[in-house]
Amino acid sequence: MxxxxxxxxxxxxxxxRVIHAAFSIEESAVIAPMVTQLLADQNVPPVLSWVAERDQQILGYVAFSPVHFETVEIGSAYILAPLAVLPECQNQGVGSRLVKAGVLDLQDRAVDAWMVYGDPDYYGRFEVTDAVGAFFVPPYPLEYPFGWQAAMLRERPLPSKPIQFACVEALCSPELW
Ligand SMILES: CC(C)(COP(=O)(O)OP(=O)(O)OC[C@H]1O[C@@H](n2cnc3c(N)ncnc32)[C@H](O)[C@@H]1OP(=O)(O)O)[C@@H](O)C(=O)NCCC(=O)NCCS
Known part of the structure; x- marks a missing residue:
């Protein structure tokens, strides 16, 4: 199970192991150090990381890290990065379960919004959209702007205009964006 x-x-x-198996060598070289840093991050609000496990073997991983706004219009938001599942365990709903567990936890914590930079064909199933994403301006230029998406989590209006955010140290590498 x-x-x-x-x-x-x-x-x-x-x-x-999951990161190296799921991503290319070039991608892993950037993502593995990010994961090390995310797991070591002791700041508040906390980085929230989840694993999928079977028989004490880790099959999948997702991390949600807090972002920081200069405005008080939006109280709190998290960004999903990275998400990975062992190739032999893909297409069995593991990635979806990881994302849903993380988003449910954000809702329990009364977080206002979450965002992700990834394939809309995949993440679209979790109710994030580019229309909401446009209200949150990432700290670095995006190589693939069509992959930028977000969703509101509570009955809260969208910001009145697009707002810039800062991310945790682990995500502060232009090559991640
Ligand atoms: C993306 C990933 C985490 C999905 O995990 P998973 O456990 O296979 O996902 P699920 O089983 O919940 O969902 C599978 C569905 O997603 C689709 N899917 C998987 N990767 C996709 C992608 N990059 N783009 C579009 N759809 C994708 C599958 O075709 C399948 O579609 P279906 O439900 O219509 O059959 C996994 O494929 C992975 O680790 N990929 C390599 C790393 C990666 O690209 N991570 C995302 C970086 S933002």
Whole structure:
């Protein structure tokens, strides 16, 4: 049985195995150090990481990290990055379960919005849209602007105009964007 649970420091090796298997060598070279940093991040609000596990083997990983706004119009928001599932375990709903567990947790924490930079064909199923994404301006220029999406989580109006945000240290590399 596949179980979704919070990630801890001791999962680092298993998560790295997933990252190296799911992404290309070039992508892994950027994403693996990001994951190490995300797991070590002790700031508040916290980075929220999840793993999918079966028989004590980690099959998938997702992290949601907080973003920071200069305006108070939006109280809190998180960005999903990265999401990965072992190739042999893909297309079995593991990625979806990881995303849904993370989003449900954000809702429980009364977070206002979440955002993601990835394939709309995949992430569109989680109710993020480019229309909402346009209200949140990332800290770096995007190589693939069509992949920028967001969703509001609560009965809260959209910002009155697009607002810039800053991300956690682990995501502060232009090559991630
Ligand atoms: C993207 C990923 C996490 C999905 O995990 P998963 O466990 O296979 O996802 P699910 O089983 O929940 O969903 C599978 C569905 O997503 C689709 N899908 C998977 N990757 C996709 C992609 N990059 N673009 C569009 N659709 C994709 C599958 O075709 C399948 O579609 P269906 O439901 O219509 O049959 C996994 O494919 C992966 O690790 N890929 C490599 C790393 C990566 O690209 N991560 C995302 C970076 S933003």
């Amino acid at each position: 596949i179980r979704i649970r919070r990630a801890s420091d001791s999962d680092l090796n298993g998560i790295h």
